Structure formats: structure tokens, C-alpha cells
Amino acid sequence: MDAERLIAAGRVALARSGAALDVVAEAWQAQALAQAIGDQLALHGPKELRTEARDLAETGARGGASPDHPSLRAGGIRAAQLTSVTDARSALTGLGMLLGEAGIALVSVACGTDEEGLYWQCIEAIDAADESNDRVHGMLRKLTMRDEIRERGWETEKEMG
Numbered sequence: 832m833d834a835e836r837l838i839a840a841g842r843v844a845l846a847r848s849g850a851a852l853d854v855v856a857e858a859w860q861a862q863a864l865a866q867a868i869g870d871q872l873a874l875h876g877p878k879e880l881r882t883e884a885r886d887l888a889e890t891g892a893r894g895g896a897s898p899d900h901p902s903l904r905a906g907g908i909r910a911a912q913l914t915s916v917t918d919a920r921s922a923l924t925g926l927g928m929l930l931g932e933a934g935i936a937l938v939s940v941a942c943g944t945d946e947e948g949l950y951w952q953c954i955e956a957i958d959a960a961d962e963s964n965d966r967v968h969g970m971l972r973k974l975t976m977r978d979e980i981r982e983r984g985w986e987t988e989k990e991m992g
Contacts, residue, residue, distance in 0.1 A: 832912040834868050838925035840909060845932055851940045851949060858933040858956045860909050861926075865963040866891030867910035868926055872970075876919050879977050880970050887966040893959060920974050923967050930964040 841864060845857040869888030873881050916922045934957050941953035 832914055834864075834871070834913060834916040834922040835918070835925055837864055837909055837913055838922065838929050841929050842925075842932060844909075845929070845936060848936065851944060854933075854936045854940050855949070855952055855956060858937050858960060861929050861933045862891045862956075862959055862963060863908050863910040864891070864913070865926060865930065865967070867913040868916055868922055869966075871913060871916045872919060876916065877974070877977070879973055880919065883966060883970045883973065887963060887970065890959070890963045890966055920971065923971050923974070927964055927967040927971070930960045930967065934960040934964070 841857065841860055844860070845854070848854045848857050866888045869884045869886070869891055872884035873888060876884055937953045937957045937960065941950050941957070944950050944953070
């Protein structure tokens with residue numbers, strides 16, 4: 832399945848999450864998707880992004896739950912369905928939105944719980960989502976710089992032509 836479809840599915844699932852543990856599970860799903868997209872871009876993405884993509888994959892791996900976590904077992908890890916990232920900019924933009932929404936939902940859960948273990952789980956997941964989102968935004972900046980350089984090069988060629 833394409834990255835953009837998986838991101839959309841993740842955003843819908845996160846929006847529908849009612850229980851605190853469902854929100855945490857969806858945040859882990861988002862981290863697993865960040866890892867999978869990072870892996871795909873490291874292998875097949877623009878050359879300019881490959882190092883950052885590997886870093887995103889590593890960050891996503893640190894922020895996710897173990898695959899046998901009860902809240903993930905029921906539906907499985909959505910990111911395992913990833914087959915391609917056809918548009919890096921669009922996928923990264925969507926992933927950034929998903930990670931941001933997951934962070935906001937986690938803050939809400941953390942603020943509303945009296946359970947210390949859940950609170951710290953949320954704090955760790957917030958940190959992971961934030962770090963992944965920082966990497967995503969760095970990759971988007973790099974794509975923008977690449978496009979601007981190409982555009983300037985094209986204009987210079989036309990002027991000289």
C-alpha cells in the first residue's frame with residue numbers, strides 16, 4: 832500500500848481513538864510508519880534524503896512499541912503494509928501532520944490520566960513523535976532547497992540559451 836494511503840488511515844484511526852490506550856497505540860502506529868517510510872526513502876528515495884531517511888527510520892524504531900504489544904496485536908502494525916513511497920514530499924508532509932496530531936492526542940491523554948505508568952508512556956511517545964517530526968521537517972527543507980537550486984539552474988540555463 833502507498834505511504835499516503837497508510838498515513839490517511841492512521842489519521843482516521845487516531846481521530847477515532849477514544850480510550851487512552853488506543854491513542855497510545857495509534858502513536859506507536861505512527862512511529863512504525865515513520866520507520867517504514869524512512870526505510871523506503873533510504874533505499875529508493877531521492878539521493879539527497881537517504882542519510883536523513885535512515886535517521887528517520889532509526890528514530891521511528893526507537894519510538895514504537897514491540898510488535899507483540901496487546902494494543903497492536905489486534906489490528907497488526909499498519910506500516911507492514913507499506914509497499915512504496917511514490918511522492919516523497921507528499922508522504923513526508925502527511926507523516927508530519929500525523930506525527931503532530933499524535934503528539935497533541937498524547938498530551939491530552941497525559942494531562943488526563945492519574946496513572947503514573949500511562950503518563951510516562953505518553954511522555955516518551957510525545958518525545959519520540961516530536962523527534963521524528965523534526966526529522967521529517969528537516970527532510971522537507973532539504974527537498975525545498977533541492978527544488979530551488981534546480982529551478983535557479985533551469986532559469987540560468989534559459990537566460991544563457
